[in-house]
Amino acid sequence: MPSTWYRYASPATFYAFAGHWARLFALAAALLCIAGLYVGLLVAPTDAQQGEAYRIIFIHVPAAWMSMFIYLVMAFWSALALGFNTRLSAMMAQALTPTGALMTFIALWTGAFWGRPTWGTYWAWDARMTSELILLFLYFGVMALRNAIDDPRRADRACSVLTLVGAVNVPIIYFSVQWWNTLHQGSTISMTTAPKMAAIMLTGMLLMTLAAWAYTIAVTLVRVRAIIVERERGATWLSQLPELRRMRA
């Protein structure tokens, strides 16, 4: 492994790096979101079967994808944190958790408000929805476990183990529409077949997906910086940061 990767494993180095990239991704998220909303709400035509109700897809699908993907990234950092005992890996996992919970909540909420006009119900105890709700509880569980343990290094290990155990839920969510006969429809987008959507609708959805990616990266980088400030308190390099010195004058 090249030595540059080790260099970025140091919170001091990563702090400045994260600040730089957070700004770029925040800008990208804002622009992609504006473009996605423009295409999704103003350009894309009315759906022949669902009318205007289908426009919820532009938030629902990106949020649902992110909710699962963030969990996998969190599990990746947790595995690194356990395997290499690196502080920064655990901090990355810690920084991802609230945004993962947020995406899961958005997926469930928008799904409910899409389900009512199309299936006639806000909620059903169906495999896809129930496993997504379990994902929300997993995110909350990891956050609660961290709050319950005072020593941050012990909290890192406990949260990493819980995250890795919970990762089994992600393939269950993903394949639930194939494994069980559910109310939820199958995948709209597949890697192996042509998309079942009009090109302009697909464009809006992909723009919103990229916006959700950029948003998640920006927010996670800002949060990992806040976590570094919380956890590295008292370190010489931290006290020399301009944001800490400026306010003391």
Add this chain to the structure above:
Amino acid sequence: MTAFFDMGGYGWFVWSAYGMTALVVVAELISLGNRRRRGIAEARRAEPDIPATTRSALDPAGSA
């Protein structure tokens, strides 16, 4: 304009979905800003009491 907000009769569902998303995203951004400001203020207050010589790579906070 009214037609846009009416969403072909699905206005309640579409705007409930978009509205709640906007609300929780704004809430996350505000709470994140507060967390960062609070962390910086606490780090500033807690910081000067440890002599630099007691810190090490294993114990950057000098808390051992």
